[in-house]
Amino acid sequence: MRSTFLPFSPPLIGDEEIAEVVDTLRSDWITTGPKTKRFEAEFGQYVEAPAALAVNSCTAALHTALVALGIGPGDEVITTTLTFAASVNVIEHVGARPVLVDVEPDTLNMNPVLVEKAITPRTKAIMVVHHSGHPADLDALRALAEPRGIPIIEDAAHAVAARYKGRPIGSGNNPAAFSFYATKNLTTAEGGMLTGDPEFVERCRVISLHGLNREAWKRYGKEGSWYYEVVFPGFKYNMTDLQASLGLVQLRRLEAMQSRRRAIVAAYQREFASLDAFQTPIARPEVEHAWHLYVLRLWPERLNMTRNQFIEELKARNIGTSVHFIPIHIHPYYRDKYGYKPHDFPVAFDSYERMVSLPLSPRLSDQDVADVIDAVLDVAATRV
Ligand SMILES: *Cc1c(COP(=O)(O)O)cnc(C)c1O
Numbered sequence: 001m002r003s004t005f006l007p008f009s010p011p012l013i014g015d016e017e018i019a020e021v022v023d024t025l026r027s028d029w030i031t032t033g034p035k036t037k038r039f040e041a042e043f044g045q046y047v048e049a050p051a052a053l054a055v056n057s058c059t060a061a062l063h064t065a066l067v068a069l070g071i072g073p074g075d076e077v078i079t080t081t082l083t084f085a086a087s088v089n090v091i092e093h094v095g096a097r098p099v100l101v102d103v104e105p106d107t108l109n110m111n112p113v114l115v116e117k118a119i120t121p122r123t124k125a126i127m128v129v130h131h132s133g134h135p136a137d138l139d140a141l142r143a144l145a146e147p148r149g150i151p152i153i154e155d156a157a158h159a160v161a162a163r164y165k166g167r168p169i170g171s172g173n174n175p176a177a178f179s180f181y182a183t184k185n186l187t188t189a190e191g192g193m194l195t196g197d198p199e200f201v202e203r204c205r206v207i208s209l210h211g212l213n214r215e216a217w218k219r220y221g222k223e224g225s226w227y228y229e230v231v232f233p234g235f236k237y238n239m240t241d242l243q244a245s246l247g248l249v250q251l252r253r254l255e256a257m258q259s260r261r262r263a264i265v266a267a268y269q270r271e272f273a274s275l276d277a278f279q280t281p282i283a284r285p286e287v288e289h290a291w292h293l294y295v296l297r298l299w300p301e302r303l304n305m306t307r308n309q310f311i312e313e314l315k316a317r318n319i320g321t322s323v324h325f326i327p328i329h330i331h332p333y334y335r336d337k338y339g340y341k342p343h344d345f346p347v348a349f350d351s352y353e354r355m356v357s358l359p360l361s362p363r364l365s366d367q368d369v370a371d372v373i374d375a376v377l378d379v380a381a382t383r384v
Pocket of ligand 1: 059060129178181191
């Protein structure tokens with residue numbers, strides 16, 4: 001057994017990131033400036049986005065997109081119950097109603113058949129989450145959304161470097177929101193990126209920074225660069241050049257980090273796929289999985305142990321884990337406001353009760369990976 005605790009998802013920050021941050025600190029510009037511009041351009045190019053806007057979180061990107069789409073009170077936004085609170089909180093922020101749907105048993109992504117049933121005349125957007133980094137069935141969702149003129153917003157927090165039918169997530173004209181939170185595949189500590197149609201993204205740029213019309217000073221050139229106009233009561237969602245410094249270096253390392261993630265996943269799959277106590281994650285043939293998470297689902301009867309006990313046993317063996325996610329509909333705010341019962345979304349709830357996310361980070365050494373495998377196999381072997 002390992003002697004030190006293995007955290008669930010430690011960030012991989014190297015000397016290059018540190019040097020780039022120090023370079024910014026020593027420069028004349030520490031907040032949104034040249035490095036943020038460069039990060040937007042390079043990230044946009046990487047995901048083949050029509051346009052990109054750097055912000056200070058994925059939550060900010062999602063909120064900004066909803067505001068820019070004009071979604072508000074009386075409107076409904078369809079999304080998955082198996083997501084992080086941020087995806088759904090922002091729908092509440094704009095005063096709209098989140099309409100939750102259940103997930104597909106294999107991918108844990110929003111089930112398009114159930115999305116169709118949830119559509120009403122008040123549906124103003126479908127917010128899809130690419131759970132774990134496995135792209136959702138975008139073609140099925142587009143077939144529902146496009147004829148009805150309903151926009152699709154992608155919560156791509158897990159999906160940097162993911163591809164659906166050969167196209168990178170973020171390459172579409174619809175809004176896609178990426179997260180650079182500390183645990184994500186590419187991190188700026190906190191940060192996010194909104195991609196989409198260039199005209200839409202420029203509107204979001206205004207909304208994301210106090211509603212300042214930055215074109216104003218150009219139109220009123222003689223009055224100088226001090227001049228601005230507030231055209232909307234916007235937000236303070238801009239990314240700093242300190243964050244962009246991290247992002248620029250992380251982006252250059254992303255392919256190598258992704259290949260390390262894939263190697264770790266392959267090692268887990270080799271060991272766990274044949275055991276009857278576990279349901280291992282899958283990747284459909286038409287996708288490139290970003291492998292943000294490795295979500296193992298247990299068969300508690302076969303393991304003779306609950307998920308919570310399994311997590312405690314791993315913790316006792318110095319292995320950190322997590323759960324993605326506690327379904328939205330069982331959180332007190334949403335449960336009470338909308339009267340949800342746990343089994344209203346049976347696939348998500350059942351999966352939640354059986355799931356555990358194992359450590360997955362390019363930071364893990366071969367020994368770390370071997371320690372995780374040994375611990376899981378050891379716990380599985382102790383079943384009575
Ligand atoms: C991390 C995460 C977010 C929020 O990202 P932030 O950058 O922390 O705002 C949103 N949705 C999902 C599915 C996430 O995992």
